Amino acid sequence: MNNSVTNTARLLGAGLRALLVLTLVTGVVYPLAVTGIAQGLFPAEANGSETEADGRVVGSSLIGQSYNLPLEEGQETPDADLKWFQGRPQNGLGTNSVNTRYELILSGATNRSGDNEELVQWVQDAKAAVIEDNSVPGYTVEPSDVPADAVTSSGSGLDPHISPQYADIQVHRVAEQNGLPVTEVQKLVEEHTQGRTLGFMGEPRVNVLELNIALEELVAKS
Amino acid sequence: MGPVTAGVLQLLALVGALALVHIPLGNYMAKVYSSRKHLRVEKWIYKGIGANPDAEMTWPAYLRGVLAFSAVGVLFLYLLQRLQGVLPGSLGFAAVDPDQAFNTAVSFVTNTNWQSYYGEQAMGHVVQTAGLAVQNFVSAAVGMAVAVALVRGFARSRSGELGNFWADLVRGGTRILVPLAFVAAVVLVACGVIQNFSGIHEVGQFMGGSQQWNGGAVASQEAIKELGTNGGGYFNANSAHPFENPTPFTNLFEIFLILVIPFSITRTFGVMVGSVKQGYAILATMATIWVGFVALMMWTEFSHHGPAFDIAGGAMEGKEVRFGIGGSSIFATSTTLTSTGAVNSFHSSFTGLGGGITMLGMMLGEIAPGGVGSGLYGMLVMAVIAVFIAGLMVGRTPEYLGKKIGTREIKLAACYILVTPALVLILTACAMALPTPANSMTNSGAHGFSEILYAYTSAANNNGSAFAGLNADTQWFNTTLGIAMLLGRFVPMVFVLALAGSLAGQRPVPVTAGTLRTEKPLFTGLLVGAILIITGLTYFPALALGPLAEGLA
Numbered sequence: 001m002n003n004s005v006t007n008t009a010r011l012l013g014a015g016l017r018a019l020l021v022l023t024l025v026t027g028v029v030y031p032l033a034v035t036g037i038a039q040g041l042f043p044a045e046a047n048g049s050e051t052e053a054d055g056r057v058v059g060s061s062l063i064g065q066s067y068n069l070p071l072e073e074g075q076e077t078p079d080a081d082l083k084w085f086q087g088r089p090q091n092g093l094g095t096n097s098v099n100t101r102y103e104l105i106l107s108g109a110t111n112r113s114g115d116n117e118e119l120v121q122w123v124q125d126a127k128a129a130v131i132e133d134n135s136v137p138g139y140t141v142e143p144s145d146v147p148a149d150a151v152t153s154s155g156s157g158l159d160p161h162i163s164p165q166y167a168d169i170q171v172h173r174v175a176e177q178n179g180l181p182v183t184e185v186q187k188l189v190e191e192h193t194q195g196r197t198l199g200f201m202g203e204p205r206v207n208v209l210e211l212n213i214a215l216e217e218l219v220a221k222s
Numbered sequence: 223m224g225p226v227t228a229g230v231l232q233l234l235a236l237v238g239a240l241a242l243v244h245i246p247l248g249n250y251m252a253k254v255y256s257s258r259k260h261l262r263v264e265k266w267i268y269k270g271i272g273a274n275p276d277a278e279m280t281w282p283a284y285l286r287g288v289l290a291f292s293a294v295g296v297l298f299l300y301l302l303q304r305l306q307g308v309l310p311g312s313l314g315f316a317a318v319d320p321d322q323a324f325n326t327a328v329s330f331v332t333n334t335n336w337q338s339y340y341g342e343q344a345m346g347h348v349v350q351t352a353g354l355a356v357q358n359f360v361s362a363a364v365g366m367a368v369a370v371a372l373v374r375g376f377a378r379s380r381s382g383e384l385g386n387f388w389a390d391l392v393r394g395g396t397r398i399l400v401p402l403a404f405v406a407a408v409v410l411v412a413c414g415v416i417q418n419f420s421g422i423h424e425v426g427q428f429m430g431g432s433q434q435w436n437g438g439a440v441a442s443q444e445a446i447k448e449l450g451t452n453g454g455g456y457f458n459a460n461s462a463h464p465f466e467n468p469t470p471f472t473n474l475f476e477i478f479l480i481l482v483i484p485f486s487i488t489r490t491f492g493v494m495v496g497s498v499k500q501g502y503a504i505l506a507t508m509a510t511i512w513v514g515f516v517a518l519m520m521w522t523e524f525s526h527h528g529p530a531f532d533i534a535g536g537a538m539e540g541k542e543v544r545f546g547i548g549g550s551s552i553f554a555t556s557t558t559l560t561s562t563g564a565v566n567s568f569h570s571s572f573t574g575l576g577g578g579i580t581m582l583g584m585m586l587g588e589i590a591p592g593g594v595g596s597g598l599y600g601m602l603v604m605a606v607i608a609v610f611i612a613g614l615m616v617g618r619t620p621e622y623l624g625k626k627i628g629t630r631e632i633k634l635a636a637c638y639i640l641v642t643p644a645l646v647l648i649l650t651a652c653a654m655a656l657p658t659p660a661n662s663m664t665n666s667g668a669h670g671f672s673e674i675l676y677a678y679t680s681a682a683n684n685n686g687s688a689f690a691g692l693n694a695d696t697q698w699f700n701t702t703l704g705i706a707m708l709l710g711r712f713v714p715m716v717f718v719l720a721l722a723g724s725l726a727g728q729r730p731v732p733v734t735a736g737t738l739r740t741e742k743p744l745f746t747g748l749l750v751g752a753i754l755i756i757t758g759l760t761y762f763p764a765l766a767l768g769p770l771a772e773g774l775a
Contacts, residue, residue, distance in 0.1 A: 012294055014272055015290040018273075021267050021271060023352055026356050026360070027356040031439040034407045038417035038418075045415070046416055046418055047420070047437070048418075048435060059426065059428055059433070065429075081429070084428075108458050109568035110539065111665075111689065114571070114574065115669065115775065123533045127533065127534070144535075148537070151533075152534050155542050156464060158463065159464075197469065201470035202545055203228070209428060
């Protein structure tokens, strides 16, 4: 009995020493070495790919953000500022803010199933809003024109992209709101449409932040 | 090109990349575990541990090493979280509650990486980097060590010796996981994954105002998270978060990292047992199931059956535009057919059948190709069962790789395959029968049941992904899921090592005309069939109540 207790203690001691040594290698040396190389060779990427406009940081090209009007009194959710291209809905973030100390960039999905009544309602409402917001005199959005990404929330809730189809149906509205010719806004969207990497990886997409920065420059010029 | 074609091309590109590295990496790993030489840094480590790396161990000694190392790991990680409030570099986060700290400690030591916390809101730099990320490495190395011990059981005769646990653990880390993770981490940073130690800081926004970001050693953790089939995300959204998985290329690269060791280790197995053809037969079994599941997943996700998806015109809920449905389907299938559990899209919002495919992947026991190490030993146990079934059909004593599969061997294999189904079904039934656990559901009806079935399937099989609508941060779920993870990881390991010891003690039987040729396609077919039938019979009633009821509605 006494012997087996000693043996167990010796074994646990070996385990503890192994863990401490391996923590030094994989938990201290390894991450510091990667950080050193990352900060030396790719400082912009390693720090979040921050994007500037007019000499000030306006976010990250990787992280989606909202383009809303200021919150009015009595409102719970602000209205979208229709002057700017809009990203995807972000229904996953509302219920996710368990942290009361910081308003961190929260990430998360809605986790609603395809037959969830709430999700069905959200999608219906989003579709109606997309059609209403983007239909302007001389241009009507048909329900079949609205792509799936325009009415669903992403996995991260921080999706920086929309599909080229969703950008296209916003062109007339954005042009009208900013007093720009439709063709110029259309050209802007085309310039900011990224194809699949090497022709087959991922899906074609438009980065909303970069598009809105370009739009802001176009408005300032005209 | 349409999205379906692009999805298929991405699958083909993955297959090509995995085929390219299969032989060199497999051979290299065989050399690592067979070499008699020690690197200088390894000698220092052995001195620190106080272990003799050349001492051969019998199976009980090997098992004691595994259990002692893992027990210390759980305790250390638990204390680290409990002390977070007073540790430097904690970003102001408080100590983690006891039940959640237990759950998380067990989760990372068992290679599960189930997370009932929100990464960006609960864990500071020290816990993430010196606690969670370390277990990403060592839990993977433990899995590989146990797999190699089983392979030695087949390869060795009349000795009962399985190698040295400390040497296998250290070599898996220093010669395989750390160098590969290092290269992968640098590639990820170059593509936009963050890697810094900044605190919580303000970043301006386009419309004015600012957002608070936290920095972190994300790339270094992301690399080993995928490579070690761990899956615990730095952020709540895991690999859907743009800072973890910024581009379509990183998406494919991360799937490649998930699959590369589990597929390549079949080559290691072939080399070590002296017949690479035996390795190819196991590889073919894994690849058949994996490709079949990916194809099924793409079919159901592209056809997007479900009320909300019909209105939306596509199953994009919970998916990112840059990955699309193709890239998300490949990731979801690969993460659940291995023990990874990282997600780039949220499985709860997949179609009913798509969610069922993710669950079925885990229920197979995560063997196609499975977790690092655990996939190979799980598959070899299934091969033992398949050989036994074939033996019954022709009335001969079954053999596999020149070893007799006798009463003791088949009992151990049978016990192995009973552990996780028992845990999943009993705990799911308990959670459904009790009044409070159901309060954690986000969805109701069949999908609500699926949330709970998924949770226990994921925990007992050490996967770690979730139908994340389930609020799992309750005492009930933290405790029962923690127990499921512990038993689901270590009880099967006991049977595997006992099996290895029993095989290593046998003398080899000569191959005769009546021997089942386990390197032939016929055996691969038999093995695929045995896996699907055994799992199907075990879980069909539960699947019928959850994903099938939803998917066929």
